[in-house]
Amino acid sequence: MTMPTARARSHEDREAIRVLRAHGYDVPDVQALVRDQRAFAVRVTDRDLALAPGVRLRSRCADLGAGSFTNVHTLTLDLDAVQAEVHSRPDTFHLPDLVSGSILTAVSGSFAFISDDPAYQPAEPCLDFCCRSGTVISAPTAEKPALLVRDGRPVIMPLPASGTLTLGGRPYRWIGSKEPGPSPDPSAPLVVYGAANCEIRHRDHPRTGFLRHVDRPSNVTPLSASAVDYVVTGSPERGLRVSQIRPGGGSDLFSGSFILRADRPVADVTLGAPVEITEITGHEVGTLQSGISLGPSVADAADGLTAAYDASLGKSPFRSTRHARTLIALHDGRLALQILDGAPNTDTFRGATPQETAELCAADGLDPRHVYHLDGGASSKIAYRHAGRPRVVGSMHYLRWPTAATEPFHWQGLQGRALHSAIILKPRS
Incomplete structure (x- = not known):
């Protein structure tokens, strides 16, 4: 693989900073993001979008106390109007690439093997x-x-x-x-x-x-x-x-x-x-x-009942620390897919603990015993189409780590982590 020149790397970083600032993130240096991601601690304003018949995306900020917060992005889907599918592959893909043709929206899928050794x-x-x-x-x-x-209808x-x-x-x-x-x-x-x-x-x-x-x-x-x-x-x-x-x-x-x-x-x-x-x-x-x-239910994670997951996830996201999370719930013919967003290297915007997640679900009228983790971490993302354009929420801080000592970090906030699974939603014909 040909390594990029210093000039090419500088151009890539400048372009990344331009895009980040257009999205409201005042990032001075892409390479410094590995240690300092405070630029992503931006509270979203309340927004409720109708993406298609039976599909709504709501964004809001939830306070967690002592100045900390998480941005909550919730897709609500009427399963009489929308059909679901688990998309999975042994090779990887990026979530926004799925949102084309008949696919209305896609959400980062379940836990996969996590290693940095390619x-x-x-x-x-x-x-x-x-x-x-x-x-x-x-x-x-x-x-x-x-x-x-x-038949396009999910059960959990x-x-x-x-x-x-x-x-x-x-x-x-x-x-x-x-x-x-x-x-x-x-x-x-x-x-x-x-x-x-x-x-x-x-x-x-x-x-x-x-x-x-x-x-x-x-x-x-x-x-x-x-x-x-x-x-x-x-x-x-x-x-x-x-x-x-x-x-x-x-x-x-x-x-x-x-x-x-x-x-x-x-x-x-x-x-x-x-x-x-x-x-x-x-x-x-x-x-x-x-x-x-x-992953485990929100209630089980809050109670520490996660032994089936911990060893194969390394530093488990289910311990009492704040992480970004992707959640899924089914209730009365509706599917809810939710992101609790956060960037790990910040002081106030790191996601939510298992207990905070349970409290947020309960405040939304969702029983934590029947809300489940799809994922936890830098792959928590929703991709969707609005006004004819592909858009994303969640994990905007994501960096692709270098594979060689001379390679820089690459900002991939729009693409997100390379995934092996996703939940995709299409209109019922």
């Missing part, structure tokens, strides 16, 4: 369950709430980490590896491992402050002399197939879409054998259009 990424980055274009591409390792879409419910599948054409039961209990379900001979079993670590970095990474040697399934790992990899052309067979375990958790662990070899299963998730307990997957695991 050379070590999982084959399937979505943590736990993912249904893509009618095919379950990633099975859950633990019971979590999930967004399931049938707990999704058990157990069910049935076919392996090499034969039916088997499976269970998630992170399900609580002294031992796996004896009636389920296959145990699912995946990227959600990873543990994010942090190390200091002189330019960015810290880096998130995974220790490769320890990022493997447990060793067991009698066990066999069947690494399952998905592709649009061939579906899910067994791509590796590892007697004794020790499979890299990022080596496939997920891994099936058996306590002994499974008869007649060879490389290339087809795999199909046929049921997740209580849910026939053949009726699903799309779906994805969610």
